[in-house]
Amino acid sequence: MAKLTTKTFQGMDIDEFTNLAFREGWSDGLPVLPPTEQRVGAILAYLERDPSEIVGVIPPGEGVATIEGVAINCAMAGCKPEYVPIVIAAIQAMLADEFDLAQVQTSAVGAVPCAIISGPVVKQLGFNYDRGAVSGDGSRANGTIGRAIALVLWNHGRARGGRLSHATFGHLGKYCYLLAERPPDDGNPWEQFHVTAADLDPEDSAITMFPGGSHEQFPTYSGLDQSLDEVVGAFARGFDRLGHMHTASQKLFAVNPLAAQLFAEAGWSKTQLRDAMIEQARRSVRDLKQTGGSGATSYWWAGLVDLDDDDALVPAVPTPEHLRILVSGGWPSPSSNCLFITSAHGAMVTRKIDWQWR
Amino acid sequence: MAPTLVSKTYEPMDVDEFTELAYREGWTDGLPVLPPTEKAVTAILDYLGIGPGKVIGVLPPAEGIATIEKIAINCAMAGCKPEYVPVVITAIQAMLADEFELLRVNSTTGGPAPAAVISGPVVKRLGFDYGEGTVGGSGSRVNGTIGRAIRLVLWNIAQSRPGALSASTFGHIGRYSYVMAERPPDDGNPWEQFHVTAVDLGTEDSAVTMFPSRTQDQISDGVGNNTLENKIAVLADSITLGTSQKMLVVNPHVANAFAGAGWTKKDFRDAIMARAVPWRSHVTTEAVHERSDYQGQLTLPSAAGPRTVREELHILVTGGWSAAPGYCLRLTSSHGQQATRKIDWTWE
Numbered sequence: 001m002a003k004l005t006t007k008t009f010q011g012m013d014i015d016e017f018t019n020l021a022f023r024e025g026w027s028d029g030l031p032v033l034p035p036t037e038q039r040v041g042a043i044l045a046y047l048e049r050d051p052s053e054i055v056g057v058i059p060p061g062e063g064v065a066t067i068e069g070v071a072i073n074c075a076m077a078g079c080k081p082e083y084v085p086i087v088i089a090a091i092q093a094m095l096a097d098e099f100d101l102a103q104v105q106t107s108a109v110g111a112v113p114c115a116i117i118s119g120p121v122v123k124q125l126g127f128n129y130d131r132g133a134v135s136g137d138g139s140r141a142n143g144t145i146g147r148a149i150a151l152v153l154w155n156h157g158r159a160r161g162g163r164l165s166h167a168t169f170g171h172l173g174k175y176c177y178l179l180a181e182r183p184p185d186d187g188n189p190w191e192q193f194h195v196t197a198a199d200l201d202p203e204d205s206a207i208t209m210f211p212g213g214s215h216e217q218f219p220t221y222s223g224l225d226q227s228l229d230e231v232v233g234a235f236a237r238g239f240d241r242l243g244h245m246h247t248a249s250q251k252l253f254a255v256n257p258l259a260a261q262l263f264a265e266a267g268w269s270k271t272q273l274r275d276a277m278i279e280q281a282r283r284s285v286r287d288l289k290q291t292g293g294s295g296a297t298s299y300w301w302a303g304l305v306d307l308d309d310d311d312a313l314v315p316a317v318p319t320p321e322h323l324r325i326l327v328s329g330g331w332p333s334p335s336s337n338c339l340f341i342t343s344a345h346g347a348m349v350t351r352k353i354d355w356q357w358r
Numbered sequence: 359m360a361p362t363l364v365s366k367t368y369e370p371m372d373v374d375e376f377t378e379l380a381y382r383e384g385w386t387d388g389l390p391v392l393p394p395t396e397k398a399v400t401a402i403l404d405y406l407g408i409g410p411g412k413v414i415g416v417l418p419p420a421e422g423i424a425t426i427e428k429i430a431i432n433c434a435m436a437g438c439k440p441e442y443v444p445v446v447i448t449a450i451q452a453m454l455a456d457e458f459e460l461l462r463v464n465s466t467t468g469g470p471a472p473a474a475v476i477s478g479p480v481v482k483r484l485g486f487d488y489g490e491g492t493v494g495g496s497g498s499r500v501n502g503t504i505g506r507a508i509r510l511v512l513w514n515i516a517q518s519r520p521g522a523l524s525a526s527t528f529g530h531i532g533r534y535s536y537v538m539a540e541r542p543p544d545d546g547n548p549w550e551q552f553h554v555t556a557v558d559l560g561t562e563d564s565a566v567t568m569f570p571s572r573t574q575d576q577i578s579d580g581v582g583n584n585t586l587e588n589k590i591a592v593l594a595d596s597i598t599l600g601t602s603q604k605m606l607v608v609n610p611h612v613a614n615a616f617a618g619a620g621w622t623k624k625d626f627r628d629a630i631m632a633r634a635v636p637w638r639s640h641v642t643t644e645a646v647h648e649r650s651d652y653q654g655q656l657t658l659p660s661a662a663g664p665r666t667v668r669e670e671l672h673i674l675v676t677g678g679w680s681a682a683p684g685y686c687l688r689l690t691s692s693h694g695q696q697a698t699r700k701i702d703w704t705w706e
Binding site: 007013014015018022027028029030031032033034036038039076077078108109110112128130131133134135136137138139140141143144147150154160161162165166167168170171172173174175176177213214215216217218219225241242243244246248254256257274287290291292298328329330331332333335337339340 | 372373374375381384386387388389390391392393395397398435436437443467468471487488489490492493494495496497498499501502503506519520521524525526527528529530531532533534535536572573574575576577578579580581582583584585588589591592593595596607624633676678680681683684685687688690692
């Protein structure tokens, strides 16, 4: 094993380790595994990278995430070595300027990066994109990669409530937040996520980090005998509630395969569905004035409409770039739940996963 | 270990081998679990002083028998300290209330997650976190591991597993761990405690309320210097009546803005109810009922019958002191209704 610099602890059993881990603050509250020499060594041997190589400096704690540090957090999360290149790619994506990681980690919103996995890697590593796609069907890839990202943000970024983070509530996804896209040959009728979002190739595998602020699921009744326009209306309701209109945030719509199929079979492309949703997700100036503000000119939408016209409609999604569509999840009943995830700060970032799994 | 235990034991292995075994055997939903060692499980059983064979309940959909022994094992896998376990047991008892509809919660396509709301003196006694970042982990072992233990009980004893006995389309991000502790009256909560309003328990009681949450959505009550009436209107815009039970979680800043102006929690709740809107989709809940072709496939939200105003919307105060825009969490159910149980335990 390469020479490592991290402090080591000797001779304790697992129960003693657990008590130590909570006392030292190495976990956000859920149990972590001991990063044993065996486990950390296996990850480093697999990566064949210098342990001291710096992946990035993570705000707000400005912790230096070396390969060694990342490997330790991955071991605590239970990652297999072959999962770790994805965690590294996730860190690199979150460090892009437009992601605004410092704000995501510290603001009152309590946002949390959601990892979206797409491309051949989904099947290669066995990600779950079916029933229970958000919260685990027992899939080790989904659970431990999401968990490792969270632990890197906790231990290197030190975004901890009451200290460097001022999240009002936080977010349930802070423990683990990962979605894998349905592959083209298994229920996804549309262009892959990374192709639409970042012009990558269909053969590429990618990770997209989305700075999720709120996470909502509701039944859209797609699959019942209503018109597609009516279904689009139900989709649009996920984004145009007044409680979501205080900021011009980017949005992610995770559509289940039944709803996607319904539109695809009627000839709709993903882009057409996106544009139809944008068209229907609007609220009147009269309604929006209730969201307050110190003066009308400070509204983010003030320049988009005539403020004196109470009937004018303000788009909840200001530009096509503000809405992305992902196909994931199990084949539902006709009541057909979909996910509506909005950001608050930052914009999603997609990175090709530059790794060949042997 | 006491000879009365019935669970299968494994020969000594290191923690890495255990982790491989746990994933292979399906003992976890994906996140790592701790080995339930003899030491950890015995410490819990010794603390409880309850016979390990005692049955707390039979959990659907698998009809798994939740004995004290099995609960202790799942609590050990979650990293619970022994004194946390009475809270987990109370949570299980609450989920077994008829009105909670645990069978549907565990198996429906909606994929809800039971949220545990902790209120009363136990919040401070066990050191639950209720401040900044309290949802999703602020480092508190008590919040994290109690929520995790409840999930592992549902995973391993009830066998609510997507792809097998659970049909959840997406699941719920709260399915890993989902605990919210109420702010105590002497630390920023200006209103009556949650369990007092919900079920007329005493103010000195401690309670666990299980809420069958399908969605947890964060909303803002507006930006800048907004009037209280406008805040109500903005919050009510996200509350659709009649489709499911709701919980609105408000941060102490929002609660005190209203309380300072003389509003009780009931005033606040009733004002939102008065402004809340019917489902705005073209397909209303009533219309779904009328679609007889789908009756056999649909699970209808009215199964538990009509609710009173008191039952329809619950208000919880927790979280950090937010700046404007005042963030609130909106929880909706799809099946079942929340169930509150007094925690019948004294921590000495």
